[in-house]
Amino acid sequence: MESPPWRRLNGPSLSLLMLKAAARTAKVKLEIQQMAWTRCLSEVQNNQLDGLFEISFKPERLVIGVFPMKGDAADPALRMHTDGYSLYRLKGSKLGWDGQRLSNVDAAIGAQTGFSVIAQLLALGAQVDDSSRDPEQNLNKLLARRLSGVALPTLAGDSLLAGNHAYRDQIEKVGPDLVSKPYYLIFSHAFADSRPQLTRQLWDAIAQTRETPDYRKALQDALRRLKH
Numbered sequence: 001m002e003s004p005p006w007r008r009l010n011g012p013s014l015s016l017l018m019l020k021a022a023a024r025t026a027k028v029k030l031e032i033q034q035m036a037w038t039r040c041l042s043e044v045q046n047n048q049l050d051g052l053f054e055i056s057f058k059p060e061r062l063v064i065g066v067f068p069m070k071g072d073a074a075d076p077a078l079r080m081h082t083d084g085y086s087l088y089r090l091k092g093s094k095l096g097w098d099g100q101r102l103s104n105v106d107a108a109i110g111a112q113t114g115f116s117v118i119a120q121l122l123a124l125g126a127q128v129d130d131s132s133r134d135p136e137q138n139l140n141k142l143l144a145r146r147l148s149g150v151a152l153p154t155l156a157g158d159s160l161l162a163g164n165h166a167y168r169d170q171i172e173k174v175g176p177d178l179v180s181k182p183y184y185l186i187f188s189h190a191f192a193d194s195r196p197q198l199t200r201q202l203w204d205a206i207a208q209t210r211e212t213p214d215y216r217k218a219l220q221d222a223l224r225r226l227k228h
Contacts, residue, residue: 003156005222006054006081006183014222015054018080018215019185022205028198037114037133047190053080056116056181066192067184068203078203079182080210085117086154087174088161090142095149097175102126107148110138117151120179135160139167151178155223 006015016032023030033049043049045064057067057074068078076082087109089095096103101124108129111118121128129147132138138150139160152160154177161167185206192199209215 003054003153005155005159005219006083014215014219015080017218018206018209019053021209021212021215022202025205025208026198026201028202041114044186044188047188049188050191051185051187053185054183055186056183058116058119061186065186065188066199067186068200074182074184076182078207079184080206082180082182084154084177084180085115085120085151086157086177087149087151088139088142088157088171089149089174090145091170091172093148095174097178099176105148107146110141110147110150112138112152115151115153116181117178121151139171143167143170149174154180 005013007013019030019032035043040049040052041064044052051065055061055065059072061067067074069075070077087095087097094104095106102109105126108127109121110129110132111121112135113130113133115130118128118130129138129141132141135150135152135156138147138152141147142150143166150157157173161171161173185202187199
């Protein structure tokens with residue numbers, strides 16, 4: 001599933017660029033597989049996969065795998081990137097978000113299956129439709145007036161609106177971001193326990209890669225393309 005600019009089916013994927021550069025720094029070879037998010041979470045938790053990437057930190061996710069920790073939370077210095085979630089509504093809708101409260105929610109809000117924003121929406125008192133992982137399917141439900149709004153990763157949501165006339169003409173972003181958070185590479189407990197030095201080397205290599213001129217230029221170029 002695409003999540004521009006971090007993951008793309010066609011074109012540069014910044015997360016893959018980062019992971020490959022970090023692997024070269026740590027002198028390891030990565031084998032990267034694509035699979036459904038919920039399956040990925042399950043297989044890492046069951047030690048069937050060594051790790052997964054682009055996951056935000058929640059304390060309950062510590063049972064799934066090992067995050068780069070600092071105290072009781074993941075260390076943002078060792079993140080892959082920072083992204084957020086935003087709320088999208090039909091133009092003319094009264095659905096509101098002021099940074100603290102939702103208002104005029106007359107139907108469920110769509111969110112992608114397994115995504116962390118679901119818990120935030122529920123805590124805000126919203127009914128959530130998380131039956132699909134496809135962001136376009138959720139936006140199409142919004143166009144069909146089956147949802148009052150859709151919560152999407154901000155950069156991905158903005159990219160979908162910019163690249164699709166039907167979305168751009170009828171849908172708009174609401175208020176401030178719902179949340180902004182760092183995303184990480186995590187490892188299965190079995191992998192981290194058996195290879196603690198390599199685990200740390202890869203996290204350190206990710207932090208180093210994030211600050212290199214080559215990666216920073218790739219990021220700026222990708223963000224510029226999302227706006228056009």
